[in-house]
Amino acid sequence: MEPTIHTVFEPVTCTWQYIVADPATREAIIIDPVLDYNKETGAIGTSSADKLMQLVDNNEYTITRILETHAHADHLTASRWLQHELSRQQKQQPLVCIGRDITQxxxxxxxxxxxxxxxxxxxFDHMLSDGERFHVGNIEAEVVHLPGHTPDHVGYIVGSNIFTGDSMFHPDLGTARCDFPGNFKLYTGHDYPPKDRKVPDGETPGPVPYTTVELQSRKNKHVKVGTQMDQFVKMRTERDASLSEPKLLRQSMHVNLRGGRLPADAVEGFKIDQRPSNIPTVA
Structure with missing residues (x-):
């Protein structure tokens, strides 16, 4: 059985958010939701998460899990806000889940x-193990550990789709795991579309939610068939040494390591001037 997949792009942090549903039972999961944050003003908002809620409402979904692929360093998670809102309108509270190596x-x-x-x-409400299985309605899903980007990183296999978070980007962006069947679709955590990206006639070079293993194996700019390990290690080492710190690293860590909760007290370098009242804090 194949799920219905809704893709919602958040353009400020270039993040893909997903709702994955069983079309028969209307049970669904949310993957990697984004909480809006303006670093300069300190304002926190829910416009991105509101779009997810609207999709849930329009399709009469019941959300059973809110899944993180990893502890994001470039955005604040909207998991707890969504959990609060969803708990008000459906019979069960969705679980906020992440890979068990989040403790590291x-x-x-x-x-x-x-x-x-x-x-x-x-x-977190539940920490997931490599190979752990759960159901989205009648569709079985599987957790796969994808360490490398972060130690806690996991992906989610649902039907012939794999939600890879930041372990795999598009071929013209680069890296990571590529050992699934060629027809599998890899739904990425981000897309930063290059201006020279080649697309089929009639399509626009905007953000794209998924690629395929077959395409990655032929064209991934960092690692494809024929790439030698020493080549890849040398390239990544040199490239990573040139990268600057993610813009929202400090703020993301303070929220995401607390499972989507805000710090109750002031934190150096993390300005909060406005916040929705239904995002929990922890002290």
């Missing part, structure tokens, strides 16, 4: 940013 990221990044362990312990 919390320990490392929590130390760097001074987040108390007590504010990260139990931050």
């Amino acid at each position: 990221v919390q320990k490392t990044m929590g130390t760097i940013y001074g987040i108390p362990e007590s504010q990260m312990h139990g931050a």
Whole structure:
């Protein structure tokens, strides 16, 4: 069985958000939702998450899980706001889930940013194991551990689709895992469309939600069939050394390591001037 997939692009952080549903039962999951944040003004908003809620309402979905592929460094997660809103309108509260190696990221990044362990312990409703299976209605889904971008990174296989988060981008952007069947669609966590991206006639070179294993194996600019390990390691090492810190790294870590909750007290470098009242805080 194949799911219905809704793709929602958030243009500020170039993030793909997904709703994946069983068309028969109307049960669905949300993957990698974004909470709007303006670093300069400190304003937090929910316009991106509102679009997800509108899709849920329009299609009469019941959301059972809100899934993170990893602890994002470039945006704040809207998981807890969505959980609060969805719990008000459906019979069950969706679980906020992430890979179980999030504890390693919390320990490392929590130390760097001074987040108390007590504010990260139990931050997620469920931590997922490699190979763990669950259902979206009548459709079975599987968790696959995809470490590399971050230690906690996981992907989600639903039908012939794999939601890869930041472990795999489009061929003209680059990297990571490529050992699934060629026909499988890889739904990426981001897209930063190059101006010279080649597209079929009649299509626009805007953001694209998925690629395929077959295309990646032939054209991925970082690693494709024939790429040698020493070549890849050298390229990534040199390229990563030139990259600057993600713009919202500090802010993202303070929210995402707390499982989508805001810090109750002031945090250096994290300005919060406006916030929706139904996003929980933790102290």
